[in-house]
Amino acid sequence: MAKKYVYLFSEGNGSMKELLGGKGANLAEMISLGMPVPDGFTVTTEACTAYYENNRRISDEIQEQIFEYLGKIEAACGKKLGDTENPLLVSVRSGARASMPGMMDTILNLGINDEVAESLARLTNNPRFSYDSYRRFIQMFSDVVMGLSKPSFENIIDELKQEKNVQLDSELSADDMKELVARFKAYFKKEKGYDFPQDPKEQLLRSVEAVFRSWNNERAIYYRRMNDIPASWGTAVNVQSMVFGNMGDDCGTGVAFTRNPATGEKKLFGEFLMNAQGEDVVAGIRTPQPIDQLAQVMPEVYAEFQAITNRLENHYRDMQDVEFTIEKGKLYMLQTRNGKRTAAAALKIAVDLVNEGLLTKDEAILKVDPKQLDTLLHPQFDPDVLKNAEVAAKGLPASPGAGYGAVYFHANDAVAAVAKGQKVVLVRHETSPEDIEGMAVADGILTARGGMTSHAAVVARGMGRCCVAGCGDVLINEEEKYMTIGGVRINEGENISLDGATGNVYIGLLPTMEASVAGDFAEFMSWADELRTLKVRTNADTPKDSQQALDFGAEGIGLCRTEHMFFQADRIAAIREMILSKTAEQRARALDKLLPIQRGDFEELFRVMKGLPVTIRLLDPPLHEFLPHTDEEIEALAKDMHLGVADLKATVESLKEANPMFGHRGC
Template structure:
């Protein structure tokens, strides 16, 4: 562990690192170094690398502290020189106080620990009070530090069912003095709190609060490393697909203060609107406050820009006079500093060529930038920003595509409130539109309740006074989030936008308790329905109907760019003409999977299938199938028409026959009466169809090869529909897919039946259509013998759901009992039914592609399993040379974007 550089300094317009070193310095550390290098005012400090976090987890605290001790001490000295202050002074010099923050490669807002004002003790607080001439500021900073250090480093937190002990003391003092807000506290009050907080630590931690700044520093650094593996950080990484082995850097930086009086302030700002994508500088600030005051929601922050302030006032019905007097913008209160901030944010956006999320502090009239990062944004904002920046010449087409997170497009494709339903909806409150979208659900008041109710299949709205990182699992489970406090940059707002969740913060008149919320004198208890419009900030009572969202020109432009830059095209999995039409509107070029068995469950069709199952001989089965033929033909006609000119892959009957028969006695009696047979015959047939492992039983091509009349009927229905369409001037392209083959002979027997039927239909109709006969590759043996199968099959379509099931030996129906535990313990990185296992199942797929193409170079290859709409799986499909992927209609745009990204990265 010796000899390596593990600590990188920054400050005073110099830095050891830069923005290209995010893997080593984390996003925050790399950007702090970069800001210094381009002349942005950044408080000096240093970054302990992500590699040290890995070493910390491997070797433990003592070994790592000893290894980095010398480099950290050197970096502290450099920080002292730059800032003109001393850490742990013994000569009366102005004390250097530090912040200790995390900084992973990928942004994880609020997920890990932070300690501010580090270096304070009974001596340094007196020096700061004397030299600053502001004793209130000094002791307020000291009590904040003890609270934060006790919580983050020493583990002093609220016991179950109780309030935070530090907050209890604060609330009691405020109540006794009649104070409403913290700023009313006097110096003597703050000194009382300091001693009270120390006593809390002594009582709960069993040791005294550490007064040596070096002990405080090492405790804080280790607490940040420890927070990498907290429950909330692990959950966030899992949600955002951030590898656990990356680790976090630790950024130690000189403190600057926004709470030194009315010439000081702090805030969070964005170079563009993170919710809508509008090219408008925006953000929030507070006079005489520390940074956590802005994001915690304890005080309602004000808008930075005048236009933002006026919009806020308009939404809340605040008069212009009242706004200027009580809710002025930073632009109005500190015009010169606002102008400096505005120039700085534009400089940072131009430098990084992306929307920036920034934190700043104004200390007694001097602006300091504490952080910049590429800001999280909603799906709509993501699309708009990329298109706008492309048109502004800030980025090129490929960058615009690569900047998209494909899964975020989901936010644009799902329902919004039906405008007609809103006419009669009862508005009960209005707050800040923190994250757009529409959500209806039953209110719950804790993260645990949200998680439990959602697991039971209920849609919930998580309602909180303000959210914290501990609420993450509940926010993830909820349809939307509503808070009493907080602004557009609060924890709830930032995290909800990152998740694509609807969120309204600082709702007017909302009072939230542990078990209810009160608005306008009306009490809403757990389980009551409310609806949130995150785009307008309006809260409605009860349920409000939704409707399909309308996509704008920016979305269309993005899809044009994707089309222009892609090689692999996208089909859809669709079983009805309506689904096919919807997918075509999203840009699907054909159908990759039409599941014919889904058609058998509509209306009275099931009875024809059941009649066939009960038939005692071939004649009886053919008679029943003859009733299905015109129905199937009509279905195929509609689907082929909807995808006119594009290939439509139609899978022959796949599931075992028992799925079409009833298991309960009452339904068996109904079946007997409906079909005019003895109920005992029905029971006997149901029993005979029972299989110990039906997924590996009498299904797929095995049905078609034992009952060839089924294949004959389906093939005839497909070819007749195609011929009828061609006669009317359409260009149908049916592709008949044989499911579940494991041997070439299984496929060949089905192919012969299909081609014989096609030849007969062509003779009858007096015309021919182009069609293909291929197979679904979903059995490992089919991958191993793909070259033999490709001698006859004209296309392969990978059914990766079953291939994953058979490859892993996991039952999809039962794997939910252990897969979450496997992922939590790191046995698996992802659920293999959601994200294709490229290491194992991927080898089978790649092998089959190579073998198949070698035997038949013209072989068309695609994928129709659910992985066809998952971005990393789509990229894999591109890499192994597939022609297309297929997915559900609403995931078609996601797959199109992922396919374009794969081509660009190639």
């Protein structure tokens, strides 16, 4: 029997994430729960693995299964790919078993071509919708499948809007959309040397292959490395009947979370746009409306949506991130997954779900990524300073925390600045998946456009980065690398501060204060203390570090590295004197200076730890670490110690050593 590489949504379930990917498994689960999900099928992660094993080619066997299952969804919905009488359009989306928002590729409206666009315009009596869908498909397919620059198409749109004297895409007429299609196709032919593909089956196979390929694009590789996702997993591909949010004013699309992903508050949180497609919401191109306003626009749809999201959260026993489309007043669910959330939200949600009886304490502890807790231990802005600080601009509080540093307008520049030891704030009109490395190293992220569910907001929350989104007060010139806030020009390299909890932007650096373990954090950690069997000690080399560790729950000092006690400016002179001594008498004098310092540190460590165990490693450092490295530093030290520069250089060289265990851990 041939291996099965393709599954209808109705053939799967939520437990099949390894094979169907997270998106495919959850779509299958929603169908099994009787929810309104458009028909579709999943090409499995095993097909992705086979693609790479087959020299990046989709085998004939897999191609046959794809077209066989395409026939099944055509029969189910009574439409046919490429047919001019009743055309079927589909979306093609990635779906790895671990959530990777924005890292891989999506194509919407596949199956449209010149003839289908014309017939759709006639069948729907809505030519604007038809040609809007066509131009979107050309843009996505050209970018994702053919590798043409997405901004080039945006420039074509901007040129036409300028010609027509309009500000928004939605103000372009049906004829304008038709003109965009013509200009997009002309650009495609100019760049590729042949006409835009018109065969829907060719479009489909090329798109599936592009999604497989995107598993190994640079941003996906970086995200996998950052989140410990194995490269061997591969991605599934979901092919789904299109439902359209851009057919008119009784259509729309949105993204929502069953709880606030920034704070954890138990309240439906999200955004929607009427007469739009899903990419418009997450890309931040148009500023969407808050989800609760859907209750005024379409009360029945909103009530149904609330009921579905409540059911999904109770079913998965976790906060859900959902995508939906409304076509002609009918609601369709396009995705559900466990939502990315900030560390503070993760703790509140975990504690609340236990209190609501949905989770046990053991289960709740496993819902929180330990890496996230680290972000709660970092400094926050001093509230007393914030009261008196002048707010330069205000955006949406997309991801909480204190973000501060030098402004950079391009991801690569931010990465380079951090490599030189700078703290940076990445500033963009809106972020895209290509900015992932810059976002990962930035202390904060500021965007001029986009909402609470935009790419910047979702990714920043997942990374634990402070983010202020949709800050319309900020005017950015990315090319010349400066921005203006209220008439004040801020150049690349100058400092700003972001308060991700309020959305406030401040010019300059604001002072911070140490974090504390309190509230939900304290309660959550008390559960961990109840259940754990492993004892935890700290690495601490100073009384201050020891007190901090004790405040965070350490049960002793597992390692005090005595060499770290001597790096402060008022101590390093004595250790250098000891290292550079030529006689036993000189060395004894230097040690006499060090002894009371070290004895005082040990006494203070013991006082702080109040009888808890303390393990001390005696001085065994690579001695060159205490000595200067640059010529200027060596000359200054030689002068202070009345030594010859050449002799000191020779001593520094002679003491250099490599650590054979550097980078290794063991018992």
